Amino acid sequence: MTLSDASLGVVGIVDAVTRRLRVQILAGDIAAGTALTEAKVSEMFGVARPSAKAAIEQLVASGLVVRTAHRSARVVAIDAAMVRDVYRTRTRLESAALRELAAMQRVPVDAAAANAEILAMPQGPDPTTVDPDLRFHTALIDAVDSERTSRMYRSVLDEVRLCMAQVQGRRLLDAQAISAQHAEILDAVAAGDGDHAAALLAAHLGSAEERLVEALGE
Structure with missing residues (x-):
């Protein structure tokens, strides 16, 4: 089953993408400062761009991803x-x-x-x-x-x-x-x-x- 499988539903897809991104960020597999665009996340997991966007927003809410002045999302850098x-x-x-x-x-x-x-x-x-x-x-x-x-x-x-x-x-x-x-x-x-x-x-x-x-x- 892929993340885009309809049986997961939109909410299930978003949660699954969020979990995978979260694991990769916490493990250091996605480095601090890495840009996370809707297009990039959509391609990574084979999901629709609205689902990718929703997953990114969940990570912004949790503090793992920040939006810059130009609204691009990047993995937070610890300082x-x-x-x-x-x-x-x-x-x-x-x-x-x-x-x-x-x-x-x-x-x-x-x-x-x-x-x-x-x-x-x-x-x-x-x-x-x-x-x-x-x-x-x-x-x-x-x-x-x-x-x-x-x-x-x-x-x-x-x-x-x-x-x-x-x-x-x-x-x-x-x-x-x-x-x-x-x-x-x-x-x-x-x-x-x-x-x-x-x-x-x-x-x-x-x-x-x-x-x-x-x-x-x-």
């Missing part, structure tokens, strides 16, 4: 300003979630499970930590049981994943160090110390932020 804004947005949302969880001394099961996966990985930096790492942080948000907070967090997830992939793609953070920092955060939540949990989170995310900004400068 220091973007990294700082993404990480500080995460810190604001996750810190608030940690304080709520600590008040209830609720340690999210999914967060602990994701961290156990990281702990079981070989020592040293490894790009495969991105998925369980992201699941750990997302579990903190979801444990607050707020549909809108979760939706707000997910609105920046593609940009978060793009930054995290750059951090671990450059092998800047050790898996064991990540796991140890996560464990400290969960311990603080279990002890009911929301301020300490938030401080540990700020240090944890701040370290990744600074290392990536430094690497981008180099």
Whole structure:
């Protein structure tokens, strides 16, 4: 079945194209700054231009693609300003979630499970930590049981994943160090110390932020 197969329907085609482009962008197969025109995407996946346009717009909405002054769409290029804004947005949302969880001394099961996966990985930096790492942080948000907070967090997830992939793609953070920092955060939540949990989170995310900004400068 091709993406243009009528059985998929227009919405199915658009979602399928969006998913494939997203995977290629996050994997670095489509480089930062690459132009994504309707004609190019249409040719890549054998779909109609309106479907290609709709897929591009979904990627613009997720922050993976930007439109320039001349309205051409290009894959977003990570710079220091973007990294700082993404990480500080995460810190604001996750810190608030940690304080709520600590008040209830609720340690999210999914967060602990994701961290156990990281702990079981070989020592040293490894790009495969991105998925369980992201699941750990997302579990903190979801444990607050707020549909809108979760939706707000997910609105920046593609940009978060793009930054995290750059951090671990450059092998800047050790898996064991990540796991140890996560464990400290969960311990603080279990002890009911929301301020300490938030401080540990700020240090944890701040370290990744600074290392990536430094690497981008180099």
